[in-house]
Amino acid sequence: MTSGLVIVDKPAEWTSHDVVARMRRLAGTRKVGHAGTLDPMATGVLVVGVGKATRLLGHLALTEKTYRATIRLGQSTNTDDAEGEITATASAAAVTDDALDAAVKALTGEIMQVPPQVSAIKVNGRRAYKMARKGEDVELAARPVTVSEFTVTDVRRDGELGELVDVDAVITCSSGTYIRALARDLGAALGTGGHLTALRRTRVGPYGLELARTLDQLAEHCEILPIGDAVAAAxxxxxxxxxxxxxxxxxxxxxxxxxxxxxxxxxxxxxxxxxxxxxxxxxxxxxxxxxxx
Structure with missing residues (x-):
C-alpha cells in the first residue's frame, strides 16, 4: 500500500466522513483519514491521508486555509449558513460600500470569534450542535483566530428593493476559524444579519485546487502524493x-x-x-x- 496524501475536490452535499469512506474503497485500506473538516454544503480542498500519512493529518490541520465565500446580508439563520432556517430578516438596502469595507476590516487580523452554536465543539462533554438541535441554550466562549485576508471581490443586490445583498469574498485564515461565524458577525456589525450561502476551500497549507481531483477522477486513477513529497511541500x-x-x-x-x-x-x-x-x-x-x- 502506498502511503501519502490525496487532495480531494470535495463535492457539495458530501460529508468529510463520506469522502473518507469512499477513499477507503478506492485506496483498498481502512487506514484513511482527513485533515480539517468541510461542512456538507462546502466544496473544495479536503486533504486525505492514506496509510502512514494519517499521522501527518493532525499537523496539516493546523495550517492556514483559503476560501471563496458568498455571504448574504439581510437574513440570519440558526446555523449561520444556508442549510439552516431563517430566523430574522432586515433590509440590507442601505448598506454602503464604505460601511461594508469598515465591517470587513474590523473582522480582519487577530480577532475573537464565537463559534456557531451548531458546531462540533464540546460543552461539558456534549456536542454543541446536539444541544442546539434540542432547543437548549448553548454558550460558547470566544476564541482567538487570525483572518489574514478578507477581500471583497463582488457585491450583488437582489430583491425588488435590493433588501438582500450578496457579498463574494476571498478569506485566508488560521485553523479553527469558522467562515459561517464571519458571515454572521459581518451581518451583525451592519445591522442586517447575515449567513453563508456558498463556500469553496481553495487551499489547505501548500495544497491548492490545482492538485485536487474529483472523486470520479480518483475512481479512474487514485493519485496519491508520496508521503515524502507531502512533507517536503508542507x-x-x-x-x-x-x-x-x-x-x-x-x-x-x-x-x-x-x-x-x-x-x-x-x-x-x-x-x-x-x-x-x-x-x-x-x-x-x-x-x-x-x-x-
Missing part, C-alpha cells in the same frame, strides 16, 4: 547524516537546527522520509517516526 526540510538517521529512526533526539517552532521533516541521505520533529529547548524531538513500519 514543512521545512532537514537532511541528516547516516548516523543521525539511525538515531532518528529509533525515536532519538537531534540537536535543533533552527528551522522554526513548527514541524520539520527529517530526511535520510538517500532522500527517504524518516520523521517529523519539533524543535524545543535546543533539541529536535520526534513527533512521528515513519521508518520500521
Amino acid at each position: 514543512f521545512p526540510r532537514r537532511e541528516v547524516t547516516a548516523e543521525q538517521a539511525r538515531l532518528v529512526a529509533h525515536g532519538g533526539r537531534l540537536p535543533a537546527a533552527g528551522l522554526g517552532p513548527g514541524p520539520v521533516g527529517v530526511f535520510a541521505p538517500d532522500g527517504t522520509l524518516l520523521a517529523l520533529v519539533e524543535e524545543r529547548g535546543g533539541a529536535a524531538r520526534p513527533l512521528a517516526v515513519f521508518t520500521g513500519e
Whole structure:
C-alpha cells in the first residue's frame, strides 16, 4: 500500500466522513483519514491521508486555509449558513460600500470569534450542535483566530428593493476559524444579519485546487502524493547524516537546527522520509517516526 496524501475536490452535499469512506474503497485500506473538516454544503480542498500519512493529518490541520465565500446580508439563520432556517430578516438596502469595507476590516487580523452554536465543539462533554438541535441554550466562549485576508471581490443586490445583498469574498485564515461565524458577525456589525450561502476551500497549507481531483477522477486513477513529497511541500526540510538517521529512526533526539517552532521533516541521505520533529529547548524531538513500519 502506498502511503501519502490525496487532495480531494470535495463535492457539495458530501460529508468529510463520506469522502473518507469512499477513499477507503478506492485506496483498498481502512487506514484513511482527513485533515480539517468541510461542512456538507462546502466544496473544495479536503486533504486525505492514506496509510502512514494519517499521522501527518493532525499537523496539516493546523495550517492556514483559503476560501471563496458568498455571504448574504439581510437574513440570519440558526446555523449561520444556508442549510439552516431563517430566523430574522432586515433590509440590507442601505448598506454602503464604505460601511461594508469598515465591517470587513474590523473582522480582519487577530480577532475573537464565537463559534456557531451548531458546531462540533464540546460543552461539558456534549456536542454543541446536539444541544442546539434540542432547543437548549448553548454558550460558547470566544476564541482567538487570525483572518489574514478578507477581500471583497463582488457585491450583488437582489430583491425588488435590493433588501438582500450578496457579498463574494476571498478569506485566508488560521485553523479553527469558522467562515459561517464571519458571515454572521459581518451581518451583525451592519445591522442586517447575515449567513453563508456558498463556500469553496481553495487551499489547505501548500495544497491548492490545482492538485485536487474529483472523486470520479480518483475512481479512474487514485493519485496519491508520496508521503515524502507531502512533507517536503508542507514543512521545512532537514537532511541528516547516516548516523543521525539511525538515531532518528529509533525515536532519538537531534540537536535543533533552527528551522522554526513548527514541524520539520527529517530526511535520510538517500532522500527517504524518516520523521517529523519539533524543535524545543535546543533539541529536535520526534513527533512521528515513519521508518520500521
